[in-house]
Amino acid sequence: SKSTELGDSGNQHHHHHHHQLEDGEEGDREGDAESDGSGEHEGAGFKLSNCLDYVKSGMEAIIEDDVTSRFLAEELKNWNLLTRTNRHYEFISWRLTVIWMIGFLIRYFVLMPMRVLICFIGVIWLTLCTAVVGCIPEGAIKRTMVRTVLIQCFGFLSSALSSVVNYHNIENRPLNGICVANHTSPIDVLMLMCDNCYSLIGQRHGGFLGVLQRALARASPHIWFERAEAKDRMFVAKRLKEHVSDPINPPILIFPEGTCINNTSVMQFKKGSFEVGGVIYPVAIKYDPRFGDAFWNSSRYSMMQYLFLMMTSWAIVCDVWYLPPMYREEGESAIDFANRVKSVIAKQGGLVDLVWDGQLKRMKPKKEWKEKQQERFSKLLKGE
Incomplete structure (x- = not known):
């Protein structure tokens, strides 16, 4: 398979x-x-x-x-009448085949054309609105306009995926500071921006995502960087501290895992965003795989292919939990603080808490990890 x-x-x-x-x-x-x-x-x-x-x-x-299983689509216990499973085709009965064919026709020839049209209109509307509010002088009026426009535009775009989002504990909704969440796909941003306005930080993209990034940058402060460039990391850390130090700025949304995981687990949180100081607002996002797989396998699908898969799913159903704000304790290291926040998110979302680095998707295991295992084994052999 x-x-x-x-x-x-x-x-x-x-x-x-x-x-x-x-x-x-x-x-x-x-x-x-x-x-x-x-x-x-x-x-x-x-x-x-x-x-x-x-x-x-x-x-x-x-x-x-x-x-490695966390970088592949989640295996379902029951088939949800979608073709995107990791198993080969298996004939069960003609009745089930007919039901699947009817579902196929509805998804591809009724839902998808409507969703493509909504997405096209939504992207144009977002581009125009951000261009207009970007011309307004800085101040309280602009911040209010940006918040209203972005929530309205992202709400419209979410209907292109037939999104159903349930927000829990809205009294903990982030007001400023840093908001951290587990990462499944770029639509995590869409799900969260339907309910609140965030500044975004992330890797600079081309293509369709690049269009959205440039549109958003016209209206509000966002931080885009190149992952491979070391000088960009210093720039990002500096910009992040500046953004958080200003209380009038919207909360900045960060995905500390740094890569997409298939929504069954939470992997290592990078310590950078936990070194800045101030308040951290944890958010847990859990998708319902019965209606559609929200995970983006970026090594296998381009952004447009991924959107096609989303638009031919039944719907994107997810739960978002706003968790109480957390602060770094006295004497607590950034790594320990990151792990404490990660465990809270994993527990609330019903996800497996893993210590592994999500960058193993792209890189080989570090030499130090192998040497550490060899050292433990040699001590065992010597009876230490």
């Missing part, structure tokens, strides 16, 4: 990882044999069963590991 193919490719790092452990094991054994003379390991406290945990971990990584 597709998930198996992608999982195998993602697990090559894990195979390599375990080979390294085995090599280290053999080396330690040879060293013990030379020093001991008898070749027995009882003196060092080694037992053959010590290896079983590593064998078990290796088998689990081959079958399905905790990381």
